[in-house]
Amino acid sequence: MLRRIVARFLTSIPILLALAGGAAMVHARTVRYPQTVAWVGKGAEIRSQFPPAPPDGAFSFLVCGDPEDGVAHFVELLRSLPDRSPAFLVIPGDLVKYPTRDRFGFFLAEMERLGWRLPAACALGNSDGGKEEPHLFDDRIGPRVFHFEYAGCLFAFFDNAEQFIGEDQIRPIDELLARERDRFRHVFFVMHKPIVEVKAESAADEAARARGNAPMVDLVRRRHVDYVLCAHLHGYLRIAREGTTHIVTGGGGGALQQAEDGVGYHLLEMSVRADGEVRERMWTTGIDHLAIGTSWTNWHVKILPWVREHGAASAGLEAVLVAAALAPRLLRRRKAAAA
Numbered sequence: 233m234l235r236r237i238v239a240r241f242l243t244s245i246p247i248l249l250a251l252a253g254g255a256a257m258v259h260a261r262t263v264r265y266p267q268t269v270a271w272v273g274k275g276a277e278i279r280s281q282f283p284p285a286p287p288d289g290a291f292s293f294l295v296c297g298d299p300e301d302g303v304a305h306f307v308e309l310l311r312s313l314p315d316r317s318p319a320f321l322v323i324p325g326d327l328v329k330y331p332t333r334d335r336f337g338f339f340l341a342e343m344e345r346l347g348w349r350l351p352a353a354c355a356l357g358n359s360d361g362g363k364e365e366p367h368l369f370d371d372r373i374g375p376r377v378f379h380f381e382y383a384g385c386l387f388a389f390f391d392n393a394e395q396f397i398g399e400d401q402i403r404p405i406d407e408l409l410a411r412e413r414d415r416f417r418h419v420f421f422v423m424h425k426p427i428v429e430v431k432a433e434s435a436a437d438e439a440a441r442a443r444g445n446a447p448m449v450d451l452v453r454r455r456h457v458d459y460v461l462c463a464h465l466h467g468y469l470r471i472a473r474e475g476t477t478h479i480v481t482g483g484g485g486g487a488l489q490q491a492e493d494g495v496g497y498h499l500l501e502m503s504v505r506a507d508g509e510v511r512e513r514m515w516t517t518g519i520d521h522l523a524i525g526t527s528w529t530n531w532h533v534k535i536l537p538w539v540r541e542h543g544a545a546s547a548g549l550e551a552v553l554v555a556a557a558l559a560p561r562l563l564r565r566r567k568a569a570a571a
């Protein structure tokens with residue numbers, strides 16, 4: 233009996249695959265992704281989407297890096313928050329993995345489906361750029377270098393996705409802080425890659441990165457930057473250095489690289505109190521692997537764009553699946569007819 237059930241199941245697999253393939257093709261032809269979302273990206277313009285700054289200066293914001301191809305889990309993390317009081321979300325890069333129009337579109341669609349008009353200020357990650365269509369981040373999300381002020385705090389976003397931060401990015405903020413540093417209650421820098429060494433592959437690599445990051449490290453020290461918020465490493469690190477707290481938070485959905493820290497997927501809530509104190513709180517779903525349902529949704533983002541972008545290949549693959557599903561039945565019928 234059990235053998236018969238197992239055999240039935242095994243012979244049904246090609247049919248199920250053919251049906252899933254057909255559904256994916258239909259979905260790929262009909263789904264429409266947004267080009268942009270009003271409350272995601274737009275550089276300093278995102279400031280217009282924030283709630284009014286509270287008179288006492290107390291507010292909180294979220295930080296969540298590297299959603300990548302785990303964007304469904306990223307949304308799950310945001311949905312799991314007990315309230316919607318954070319004023320905005322900071323994403324320190326890697327919104328997508330392998331950037332294509334559809335992957336950015338899917339990310340934006342998920343942000344729309346979040347059910348919460350959560351303004352998101354985004355830095356460029358190395359996975360957001362790509363060589364084939366490097367303008368996608370600029371078109372869909374916004375400029376790579378910008379800054380804004382909220383409740384007396386400065387938030388400055390930099391681009392170090394592919395190169396070290398150079399004078400062109402350093403000088404404007406240096407000049408601003410030279411004039412107005414005393415006016416800002418806190419200064420937060422946001423960029424994708426950490427500027428302090430977190431995972432050296434070799435001594436030579438570490439020395440090269442230290443040399444490349446030296447001008448930015450110098451700016452952070454000279455202008456008393458409070459926090460450097462970054463991602464890139466899919467895990468969590470908190471490093472205090474020369475009066476600045478460097479936070480690496482890349483637990484938004486991309487495959488975890490630091491299982492040993494036990495943190496798992498997570499996001500941070502940074503609360504700036506009225507008295508100026510900054511408190512950090514981590515929110516996590518307590519898992520370091522994705523639930524099957526979430527994994528499937530994430531596979532959706534991997535499979536569907538491919539189906540949309542490779543129409544002929546996906547039609548051919550579907551034809552093979554249908555043939556594999558029908559062939560055994562046709563053969564059985566033939567045999568039965570011959571007998």
Ligand SMILES: [Fe+2]
Binds near residue numbers: 300359
């Ligand atoms: Fe990443």
